[in-house]
Amino acid sequence: MAHEVETRKKTQAEFEYAKRKREEEMRGQVATFALMIFLTLVAFTAVAADFSAYYVVPTILLLAAVQVGLQLYYFMHAKEKGHGTPIFFFYGGLLIAFTILITFVTIIWI
Amino acid sequence: MSSTAQAQKKGFGATLWDYLTTVDHKKIAILYLVSGGFFFVVGGIEAMLIRIQLAVPANDFVSAGVYNQIMTMHGTTMIFLAAMPLLFAFMNAVVPLQIGARDVAFPFLNSLGFWLFFFGGVFLNLSWFLGGAPDAGWTSYASLAIASGGHGVDFYALGLQISGAGTLIAGINFLVTIINMRAPGMTYMRMPMFTWTTFIASALILFAFPPLTVGLFFLILDRMFFANFFAVEMGGNTIIWEHLFWIFGHPEVYILVLPAFGIFSEIFAIFSRKRLFGYSALVFATILIGFYGFMVWAHHMFTTGLGATANAIFAVATMAIAVPTGVKIFNWLLTIWGGNISFSTPMLYALGFIPSFVAGGVTGVMQAVAPLDYQLHDSYFIVAHFHYVIVGGVVLALLGGLHLYWPKMFGTMLSEKLGKITFALFFFGFHATFFIQHFLGLLGMPRRVYTFVGDQGWDLYNLISSVGAAFMALGVITLVINIIMTSVKNERVGNDPWEDGRTLEWAIPSPPPFYNFKQTPLVRGLDTYWIEKMEGNPEGMTYAEPIGDIHMPNNSIIPFIMSAGLFVAAFGALYFIDGDKAWPLPVLALGLLITLGSMAARSLKDDLGYHIHKEDLLKEGGQPGGH
């Protein structure tokens, strides 16, 4: 029945290929990590350097958004296939999250 | 049939144990139906008390304080403990069958969701016996809820927190079931409407319940653990509660009404003996309503003082929802149009639903006009409006769905004669109760008042409203009599008792065997079973696989224990703030320990389920389609 899983032995060539793919991906993820550390450093430096809040706040928010994208697509594998539906729902959650945030900084008697 | 035969042979203790541990979606459906039905009766009794109190001016049947408790509990019970679980009953009973699945994606979590709801509901209602029920309205606005004395509001916050967790779990479960468990050939655009509406409603649950969870946590933390979210003198802000509650509360209306739409869609198609008109438009409208449902919550807060810009945006968005809803209404009308209509009990509910719900929708659009809402707000006009939506939409669907799916769930047919009497009494009573309340509102009667002074032109209307409520009660009593008589008579029915079933659930025995489908069906189009019937297939199904072993999940008592742990912990949390007792903190810890311990037990013990072997399936005999 559908619950039984067919397992198949890969040929040596297939195995080597899959292994190379995984290692490539891993190298990409390490590069992603380096980029994330860099973005974090930029954000902290921007704040520590005491620039005007007008520039700093949008910049660090943007950096955070980029970092989240990196986490999602590289660390959480959202770019692999089979992620369409889950990611669609995740973005649905983000849209509602965004609406709530906008509301709470605008129309709450502050 | 073999499962019922076994059930009759089993003793009471064994049957009880079976239901406490079951992970079968069909049995969980029955659990939801029974407990939701119980809470529906409780909420109904509260409604009758309200109408008795308001039948005549200056009545002293109940005191003002007790009235506040009854009114709060009526709303809370009906929404959270009656309407939602009753819809879950039908979703559980029908959706896996409609998509050709053997069970839901997470049978264990399905059981956990039910028991969380159940213990939350019991906890909430225990407030009646432990110092008084919540009395700040079902919306429990923070400025009032924080000031409410006693433990009533604490029961509200903790009880809803527990049952809300159950709802969230159930929502995720249905989503994954529909995404992953559809039979071969069952594309999204071949899913029956009830499955579609369940899908969208579950998505709304997923995103609407977290804000409620947070709001309730704030309330719990403020009242019991020294936080200051709503304490204005400490910098808090009570508008936060209003937003959180309505960010949840408006989608909640669609969580209730979309599955109701789904049930009616099934009824219209079956009893018009015609495929749904504009199926894809109906699907699209459902998705659109789901999306808009999140963008309009502030129409409940027009008078809060959000400012003209915000009011305008939310007013326009609210009016926009009427468009997809209107699309649906026309689709249903055109489904009936030219159909070979059979006026069965479910069809009567569906036909009664259209004008009732349209009335509720129209008054909704009236309130979307923000300036007019300043006049209507907090008057009986609002009470009339939302009862037209909830009773005229959801409760009629529940009653119609009960008659429609009763044979599939229990294998017997409710009496059509008594069913029609139920409908007549309930439908007449409903309009008599609530139509007149529009005028009471326009005449200035505020909602939530425990009594009123006579000779303001309200006396007769209130009396009419109360008499109408009595008719609704008579309708429900007739229904109960019907259920008892049908169960005693116990005349078994076949696969397709309405003879015009269109979807897969009607292709298998009533009630279905515990594994649902001996062979997974192959879906060849919308209205699968209808297609097979029209092509003269005596089996009613084309199969996607030969008969083989079936994998089934094991029963488990852990969901019950896990939920019971939270129930215990809630008592500790509730009495913690009193500070005069030594036991609350240990009880809180003990309860959480029970829950965490059973979670650990669950993950440490492998639960791989078992197999029904091919030989046993063949031995059970008969053709899959035969009875």
Add this chain to the structure above:
Amino acid sequence: MDINKQYSAQTWPDHPETATLEGKNKFVGFWLFLGGETVLFATLFATYLALKDKGPSGMEITASQLFELPLVFIMTMLLLTSSLTSVYAMFHMRSYNFRAMQAWMAVTVLLGAAFLGFEIYEFNHYVHEFGFTYGHSAFSSAFYTLVGTHGLHVAIGLGWFILLMIRNAKRGLNLYNASKFYTISLYWHFIDVVWVFIFTVVYLMGVVG
């Protein structure tokens, strides 16, 4: 599904976490759950923004006085690194290298525990140095609830990691537990995502003022 079935690196599927129907269900269900968690944290963030620096009249403490960047920077580095180590763990899970996976998960747990230790120190510091208790003001309630809920997620994640590691220490990898390892790693990345916004919105924007 037979959990005693033995695999080799060559029979191990490319995507073991979704190789079974149970695994697929878990995978989709958990992503959906994270969608709900996103909304949950958004409401906590929104409330924090609405109540930031709000307190009884004459309250002295504000975000810009309270927060110290060096500590937050260390915590951020710890959590970001733990995110990478759990990626390594998943790399080895997919390569059918159980021992390496366990080792990387152990490193992840250590980093997470260090993060949690710093957070407890931080809260303690605020309470004792500033008298900034949970009931101090609306600001303090919103701050501790937001950051504390994240901390609670870290703690749950650590417990989950440890439970899985101990439970499967003797059994090695199979298709029954592969999806469990995968879900906890998703959870851990999500915790990191939330922290990115916490250090940005709460701490950095708090210091900026």
